[in-house]
Amino acid sequence: MAILVDNDTRLVVQGITGREGKFHTGRMVESGTNVVAGVTPGKGGQEYEGVPVFNTMEEAVEETGANASVVFVPAAFSADAIFEALDFGMSTVCCITEGVPVHDMMRVANYWRIRHATLIGPNCPGVISPGKANVSIMPADIFTPGNVGVVSRSGTLTYQIVNELTQRDIGQSTAVGIGGDPIIGTDFIEILKQFEADPETECVVMIGEIGGNAEQNAAEYVQSEMTKPVVAYIAGFTAPEGKTMGHAGAIVSGGESTAEAKSEALQRAGIRAATNPSEVAELVAEALGTSS
Amino acid sequence: MAILVDNDTRLVVQGITGREGKFHTGRMVESGTNVVAGVTPGKGGQEYEGVPVFNTMEEAVEETGANASVVFVPAAFSADAIFEALDFGMSTVCCITEGVPVHDMMRVANYWRIRHATLIGPNCPGVISPGKANVSIMPADIFTPGNVGVVSRSGTLTYQIVNELTQRDIGQSTAVGIGGDPIIGTDFIEILKQFEADPETECVVMIGEIGGNAEQNAAEYVQSEMTKPVVAYIAGFTAPEGKTMGHAGAIVSGGESTAEAKSEALQRAGIRAATNPSEVAELVAEALGTSS
């Protein structure tokens, strides 16, 4: 198994003919993902990397039986693309695009169909189940199949930590970048829930940062509902108040949104917390009982 | 048992201080319904028939643990009242009010919370589970407890048919008036499904009329999913095209909406169809094997 994407994933790339869409479609195909279709309005009938392009999701789904999508369309049109993906039954939708308006995302997040699908992002690196499917812009070669689930609000920080896991021969079941925006589809908790239920996953790494209180909610969930060990890392202890630190959602704007508050919540919940990224792999090895 | 309302129903009357609200609250209390609260904005703190009145549903639910509501507020404000009832967790909402704008009802009907509740109406007589709860404007004394479920788009026609059932000593489990508007909350099918699942119900009477194609959909459902006998009656064979026959939704506006088309669909589905209201009780007696 794995969560969200795997060998059964039949992926459609929304915005396949754009620069980013093209580039990452190539990479996703290369890393073994079953990319069955692309959608770009007006480009129907073309082909890219052997992938047929359609004008609409309706057509793409009808013709190819796609069940998941990744969104590369420009920010102004991303919400529309997500609605389209949800309306045509995608069970997983990954929105990579950065800069999607917050109000657009609130509308998407409150649409009834979202309750029957998992929306990852926006402003996220995507999802990868090493060796099975790569629905992401992440560098697939630093990943290796295994039993650690990773869920993160950050991209490169995830790569950093995954790379160290892989170097220690600790593989990953699935890595999920949930995105750095204030309003994202799926929060930590939903992913933790799926990892808890996934027989392949034995330990979970959670990478948080300043802004919001998703880490606190996740900590409560871990304490009350999870049996699998969780290792966490929080970034942004030195972030000043009121400044956006790269991610639109990474901003200290009150008590709960600070790294200290999140860190304290993790500790209260008895979660192993690393003080720097490299410590994460050590703590995971410990938790798995494989530390040398 | 019974469906929708029973001895566990804790009813709140929305619009309790209006003329209709007051009158029917008295009757519902009289017929043994557990009316726990009323809501009229600005009238909080008053009492009517021993029922405390609150300003908001929030307060009413908090103070009384209400789980169902009946709406008597004027048509222009009915959708707002239904949203309020749904937001505060009512599992059954009965909207009696006539003349609610169709677009308001489309919004309500597509609200995600509606999927967790049963909305009866608008423009309906309500629901009665004889001897248990009366959430309706129906004359409770013509009903008697028993094993026939009744679902109808019409009020007086239901009374007529129920009265004849009762006169034959055939009691009713629950009678549901789903309403005569073009857009109603719950259609025949959802109610048939509940009757099929209700151990107390042994036979179902379905009363339809011109307009829409809900009867056809119901017929299909009966044929493919129901084990219990269904007796049907359709009104409006003599209705001319394009004229609203009393109910806003009772209008012939194309092939499917005629009484003939509905009647044919019933026959195709093997449903016992009465040619006049009085025949219904006969067919029910036959179906129950109690005909004399």
Next chain:
Amino acid sequence: MDLYEYQGKELLRQFGIETLEGVVAASPEEAKKAAEQLGGGTVAVKAQVLTGGRGKAGGIKVVKEPAEAEEAAREILGMDIRGHEVRQVLIEAGAEIASEMYLSILVDRTEKKPLILFSTEGGVDIEEVSERNPEAIVRIYIDPLVGLLPYQVRELTFDAGLEGDVAKGVGKVLGNLYKAFTESDASLVEINPLVATEDGRVLALDSKVTVDNSSLFRHSDIADLHDEEAADPEEQRAQEAGLQYVKLDGDVGILGNGAGLVMSTLDVVAQAGGEPANFCDVGGGANADEISEALDIVTANKQVKSVLFNIFGGITRGDEVARGLLSALERSEISLPIVVRLDGTNAEEGREILAENTPENVYTEETMLDAAKKAVELAQDGGR
């Protein structure tokens, strides 16, 4: 409430949808002047009636000059089209039409959502297209809480095979039409045909708009368009009295309480070999004023030869209903035979009261079937 073509087009224009230039005329002279005003060239003279099929009935004529427009108006004005008298014509400028399409938005009762229908086969009856070639119709449901999404507009144009300016033009019309539909609380907005012109414009050549009666309280501008003259005088009077009344062709006048029961009563009368003269729902109460007004309206129809009054006593008990009816009958001077069927709570008491006090022309029956038979019989005997 249905709007006339010219009113519907005015509404469409308010929402940014292009139509041809047109002027309404109520006389041949006005029609001529209108044609001159539109440039003196080819115009269409179109009957304004709240029903379909005017084309087949000869209600639309295309003419080449103002004098011909006057002549055409003279022929069309006063015409009876499916029971509707033509009292106005719309004089409309011509256009170079490249293609005819169909576009409508209606309330879908099953899905409880607005449904968009589009076809490149326009100008003909959409039900016909639907039967002959269902594939030719694109159907798109809209979530009313989300509204029309850009992808749905694209889907429509791609599915219909539209391209270039026409695709863009149809997309723009659709966006505006959805706005018109929701903001006017319409239950139907239909443009048939929606045309593409030779010079690449997309415009509405006809309009059919029905606005939800229940919403008129928040659309006083639309409510003001209500055409009292077009309605049947009895229907108009019933509406003012708050009664539900529909005039039909038969001779058995029918009253009852509750829409379903009255519809059923009509059916039972037909089954008994009679022809109902009307539908009339007097509502739940037993108010003597209301009953008497309803009786007056039903019997104002000179075709009526007998009256069937079918009452189910529910919350209002049979005895009260009987007293209300008697008091109403006392006030009116109806000599037609009236069959009263009273059922429900305290029906027996009610029937007794009636039996003791009714005038000669009132008959009571216990069942709907018997009452219907009696009323039909009396009508066939000639009534008054």
Next chain:
Amino acid sequence: MDLYEYQGKELLRQFGIETLEGVVAASPEEAKKAAEQLGGGTVAVKAQVLTGGRGKAGGIKVVKEPAEAEEAAREILGMDIRGHEVRQVLIEAGAEIASEMYLSILVDRTEKKPLILFSTEGGVDIEEVSERNPEAIVRIYIDPLVGLLPYQVRELTFDAGLEGDVAKGVGKVLGNLYKAFTESDASLVEINPLVATEDGRVLALDSKVTVDNSSLFRHSDIADLHDEEAADPEEQRAQEAGLQYVKLDGDVGILGNGAGLVMSTLDVVAQAGGEPANFCDVGGGANADEISEALDIVTANKQVKSVLFNIFGGITRGDEVARGLLSALERSEISLPIVVRLDGTNAEEGREILAENTPENVYTEETMLDAAKKAVELAQDGGR
């Protein structure tokens, strides 16, 4: 993007929310003239800064006549309030205030819905109220697809115990504020205090509006309000270059790729006993131009004594990153010590390339921790 009080109020007025009459002034003379223009009586002179706490900092003065307004403006203009220079004051007319309330709408990240906060305890810090007396705050979530419903407005006024004109007035403001919030793509609209006047009006005495940066493409009018002068010059330059840059107080300049990695780098530097001088995310690529621009911006801060460049090679491999960095270094004339830490795909190759070709002031390290320690050490040694 944050709006100044006076800009926020202009927006509120566009949506029908009443405020006091006010005039913006950039000099004491203008302030005097403004006070005269407002009738010559009592006015408030209020510092316009994009930060809170101006009241406590002496940035608001109430004066009785124009000459005093001039004097107050002279004192306030040029003030530094939490790092923000006051360059404008708002001169505002007085009002007879009966009560002060608090009203805001913000984006709730957990519920993913607009959240309305209201309190009858206005004019003070809402977080304080929240801690001291959480019951005093009414919270209402709005479904963005449904919008603000009438029952929610009633709920707010009833729960807060409002009555009469004030209840009506607050309800009206709330409806307008929700419209302003959604139609402006705001992430926060706050009115503190919202006041009821002695004569029963409800008006906004202050405003705090933050508009979602991601939405500015559809709000050119708001985007135009962006105040370039108020921004730190390096932040401004970084923004133009498309870099994510935030200036801090320390002496270790920091660059890296990816927001999370850079935040983490700052933390690790602090743990090593150093103080980060900035946050700078150069993005995913290894474009020499971008790296060189980023290095220039980071080192333009004269406090910087050493630079830490933390790169994880992902899709862009380590060797490419190394080459990009070298090319950037060749072009710039930075003499400050630069610690490069390169990890990820092909990191070893990258480090080798750097080792062979780098100038003297560039140090390479294998781990973040070692790199941080080195950079801190170099900064403490005095850097340049």
